[in-house]
Amino acid sequence: MTVIVRDFRPADAEGFARIRRLALPFMLSTAESVTYDVANMHPDAHFQPLVAEKDGELIGTAQVGFAHDSPQPGQGYLNVYVHPDRQGHGAGSLLVKTAEERLAGLNATKLFSWVLDTPANRTFAEKRGYRAGRSAHFLRLDLADGTLPPLQEPPAGVELRKAADFADDPRPLFDLDAEASGDEPSDIDYEFTNYEAWLKETWQHPLFSHELTSIALVDGRPAAFSAARTDGGTRYGTVITGTVRAHRGRGLAKLAKNDSLHRARAAGYTEAFTGNDTGNGPMLAINKWFGYEICATEVRYIRELG
Known part of the structure; x- marks a missing residue:
């Protein structure tokens, strides 16, 4: 039978997450998180996940939507991943074609897609009219057998707390996240001004650890x-991991991350993952200090629509 591409259904959640984990093992994905994203993404994101199916088996996925928190309208995205053992059946091509048609029909003017930095993947994107933009590293740290820097005593006037301590009023964390995220290097400009959307997409997300x-x-x-x-x-x-502008250069982000890593290891987590823009030298240096190692690289490809 031929490959078909269709809309995501709730029953696809486990298969969708499994393909994501196989194709991109450095990103956390569960059936619960996939279902939650579909149900709770901001309406302006027009989030429309797609699946590729062959002989009743899910073999590919696509995350399709708009960067609704960008001040520039029409910034669409499609992130396509195919089961590593099911490549070569045309699932990737059909997912891209279907996603592009959906986004163009919603007046997208520019498309962004994360592509693993391998010759085959880059050629796939470039043949379809995409050009390379920024790149980012995935990094992994062995929490089970590796060593962490010792815990540091906070300097005078500094206190370490958990997100759970802000359960009654997380608004101060939204303000912190908005300022730190707004300064992260990216091909897309973001403005985090919607507190209610942040509550749904970040604070209440099933993967988020308070x-x-x-x-x-x-x-x-x-x-x-x-x-x-x-x-x-x-x-x-x-x-x-970030710091408000007024307090940068004091080692506070490193202090917070070290605290989180130690507590994660104590809680039984054995692997730690993170990601950094390849041009983010300060954060890459911090993660190297912790012992993280680069395990893969992605390139963000961009296509302008007429």
Whole structure:
């Protein structure tokens, strides 16, 4: 039978997550998180995951939507992943074609796609009119058998807390995340101004760990943090580590991340993952200090629509 591409259905969640884990083992993905994303993504994101199917088996996935928090309209994205043992059946090509048609029909003017940095993947993207943009590394740290830097005593006026301590009012963490995220290098400009969307997409996300996310407070106000996610098993990841502009250069992000890593290891997590833009020298140096090693690289490819 031929490959077909169709809309995601709730029953596809486990298969969707499994393909993501096989194709991109450095990213945390569970059936629960996939289902949650579909149900809770901001309406302006027009999030439309797709699956490729052959003989009743899911063999490919695509995350399709818009960067709704960008000040520039029409910034669409499609991230396509095919089961490593099911490549060569045309699933990737059909997923890209279907995703592009969907996004063009919603008035997308520019398309972004993360592509693993291998000759085959890059050629696939370039043949379809995409040009290379920024790149980012995936990094892995062995928490089970590796060594972490010793815990540091916070300097005077600095206190370490958990995200769980802000359960009654997480708004200060939103403000911290918005400022730190806005300064991260990216091909897309973002403006995090929607607190309600942040609550759904970050604070209430099933992968987000309120217990392992660490915040450094300066004089009682959040100044730096390391936001953690877990898969409910043995894998832990930090999705952003950052500091507000007024307190950068004091080692507060490193302090918060070290605290989170130690608590993750104590909780039984054996692998830690993170990602950094290849031009983000300061954060790459911090992660090297912790013992992270680069395990793969992605390139963001861009296609302009007429």
